[in-house]
C-alpha cells in the first residue's frame with residue numbers, strides 16, 4: 001500500500017530551499033489544494049495554469065490588494081476589458097518592433113557595456129550584484145528618459161516595491177518599506193511629469209504624459225503608478241532571468257560552449273531558462289464565478305495561486321522536465337516570447353507579458369556582450385549557486401571567475 005505524501009507548505013524553509021520536489025507532489029497528488037498559509041487554492045498542472053491565464057472567468061481583481069497599494073493606483077495587470085486593451089496599446093509599441101529596434105536597442109547596448117566596464121578587467125565578479133540587478137532597471141530608467149545620475153535611487157525604490165509584491169508572509173516591515181518607496185518614487189516623478197507635459201520629448205515618459213486614453217489623458221497618479229509597475233515588472237524579472245540563464249549555462253559547460261559557438265542559440269537558452277527556472281514562480285487570480293478545475297471546485301472570489309514553476313516542469317507536458325536542455329524538442333524558441341508560447345513563464349492570454357520581447361532583446365545583448373568580453377568563465381566558488389525566493393526566484397549571488405579577452409571592444413552591438 002502506498003501512503004499519500006503530506007501536502008507541502010509553500011511558506012516553509014524547505015519549500016524556499018527547493019520548491020521543485022513539492023511541486024511534483026502537488027501535481028501528482030493535490031492538483032487543486034487549499035493552502036492554509038496563503039488562504040489560496042494552489043494549482044500546479046500545466047493544463048490548469050494555462051487555463052487560468054486564458055479563461056476570463058479568472059479575473060485579476062486580486063491585484064487590488066497585491067499591487068495597487070505599492071504602486072499607489074490601478075495598473076495594467078489588474079485592468080480588464082477595454083480599459084486594459086487601451087492602456088496596454090499605449091506602451092506596447094515601445095516594447096516591440098521598430099521602436100524597440102531603432103530607439104531602445106542602442107539604450108540597451110550602452111547600458112550592458114557600461115555595466116561590463118565596471119568589471120571588464122577583474123579576475124572575479126558577482127554577476128548578480130554587478131550586472132543582473134542593475135542592468136534592466138537602468139534600461140527602464142533610460143527608456144523613460146529619467147535622470148541617469150539617479151540609477152542608484154531607482155534601484156533602491158524598485159527593490160522595496162518588489163519586496164512588497166513578493167511579501168507572501170505579510171511581513172509588516174517589508175510592507176511599510178514598499179509603501180514608503182512607492183510614495184517617494186511618486187514624489188520624485190511628479191515635477192518631472194509636469195515638465196514632460198509642458199515640453200514632451202522622445203522618451204517613454206513623454207508618451208505616457210501626452211497619450212490620450214479613451215479621449216482623456218492619463219492623470220499624474222496613473223502615470224506614477226505605471227512607472228512604478230514598469231520598474232518592478234521589468235527589473236526584477238529580467239534580473240533573475242539573466243542570473244539564472246548564466247548559472248544554468250555555467251552548470252552545463254557543454255551547452256555553454258554550444259551557445260558561445262552559435263549565438264543564434266541564445267533565444268533557445270533563454271526560453272529553456274524561463275521554463276526550467278522561471279523568475280516569476282507564481283501568479284494569483286480570482287475567479288468571478290465558481291469554477292471546476294484540477295478535480296475540484298473553487299468558489300467565486302477565492303484566490304487561486306497559479307504555480308508557474310510547477311506547470312513548467314509538468315511531466316504531462318515536457319519530456320525529462322527536470323533536465324536543463326537548450327536543444328529540447330518540446331519548447332519552441334520562435335514562439336517562446338509571444339502569447340503562443342509553450343511555457344507559462346510570461347503567463348498567457350490577455351495579460352501575457354507586454355515586455356517579453358524587450359526582455360529577449362536585453363538578454364541577447366547582455367549574453368553576447370558578456371561572452372565577447374570574457375572568453376572563459378567559471379563558478380568562482382566551485383559549487384553551483386542555488387536560487388532563492390518563493391514568489392520570484394533566482395540566484396542571490398553568482399560569483400564567477402573571468403578570463404578577460406582582448407576582443408571586448410568588438411562586442412555585438414558595441
Ligand code: HEM
Pocket residue numbers: 060076077078088140229230231233234235237238241279280283284344345346347350351352353354355356358359
Ligand atoms: C524575463 C523577464 C520577464 C518575465 C519572466 C515576466 C513575467 C511576467 C508575467 C508572468 C506577467 C503576467 C502577470 C499576470 O498575468 O498577472 C507579466 C506581465 C507584465 N510584464 Fe513582464 N516579465 C518579464 C519582463 C518584463 C519587462 C522587461 C517588462 C517591461 C518593462 C515587463 C512588463 C510587464 C507588464 C507591464 C505586464 C502587465 C501586462 C498586462 O497586464 O497586460 N515585463 N510579466
